Amino acid sequence: MRFCFLPSPLTTPAVGSRLAAELERRGHEAVVAGGGETDTTDLLARFVAAAEGADVVVPHSNAGRFGPAVASEVGAELVCLDALLPGGGEEGRWVDFLRAREQPDGLLAPWTRWWPEEDVLTVAGDHLELLRADEPRVSLRLLLQDPPAPTGWLEHRSGYLGFGDTYADQQALVAAHGWEVRRLDGTHLHLLTDPATVAEALLDVVGLLGRP
Known part of the structure; x- marks a missing residue:
């Protein structure tokens, strides 16, 4: 089976490297899409190509x-x-939070600088330097402007693997629409700090979607 990992535009593709290696160790193919685009349309095109x-x-x-x-687009x-x-970044407090992190050059501060370092270490574990190496800076527009979403995408049965309760509202939303939802006890970067557990859970969800 071939997997394509899409990293957040706020992080480098290296965030997906350990999970990709774990999937390959289990006999699958795994690619990690590149980032670096500053425009929503361009980033979508890069992701589709990957x-x-x-x-x-x-x-x-x-x-x-x-x-x-x-x-x-790719039939996966x-x-x-x-x-x-899609649509989950429109909440007012989130927008205010991001605006407070805009710098004089119009770009946001690097993602790992948004919180006290001790909080980032709690999420990143031993991988803080990996996160900060070539850490991208993006415009507020890139984070708030969603790419076009397919009609009825929420009704298409898919999978969601949550780490703790960071996105509890998103988990509840897709669960109500029949998605396969699993929750692991972990932080937002659980795929980086415990890739073996995440790979196992990911493969379990994929199996429930009918992929062998």
């Missing part, structure tokens, strides 16, 4: 907004990892 030929598209975090469009299953979904 996902060509994939059986399963696996977006993480903010990349979840692109997941339904990418999976539909969709399993989100602790991800925001």
Whole structure:
């Protein structure tokens, strides 16, 4: 089976590297899409190109907004990892939070600088330097402007693997629409700190969607 991991535009593709390696160790193919685009349309095109030929598209975090469009475009299953979904970034407090992190050059501060370092270490474990190496800075527009989502995407039975309660509202939303939802006790970067457990759970969800 071929997986394509979509990293959040706020992180480097390296966030998906350990999960990809774990899937390959289990006999699957896994590619990690690149990032670096500053425009929603361009980032969607990059993700679609990376996902060509994939059986399963696996977006993480903010990349979840692109997941339904990418999976539909390439004809793959969709399993989100602790991800925001289309329309989920419009809540006012979230917008205010992001605006407070805009810098004079019009870009947001790097993601790992949004909170006290001790809080980031709680999420990143021993991988903080990996996160900060070539850490991207993006515009507020990129995070608030969703790519076009396929008609009826929420009704298409897909998968959602949550880590703790960060996106409890998104988990509840898709569960109400018949998605296969699983929750692991872990932080938002559980795929980086415990890739073996995440790979096992991911494969379980994929199996429930009918993929062998």
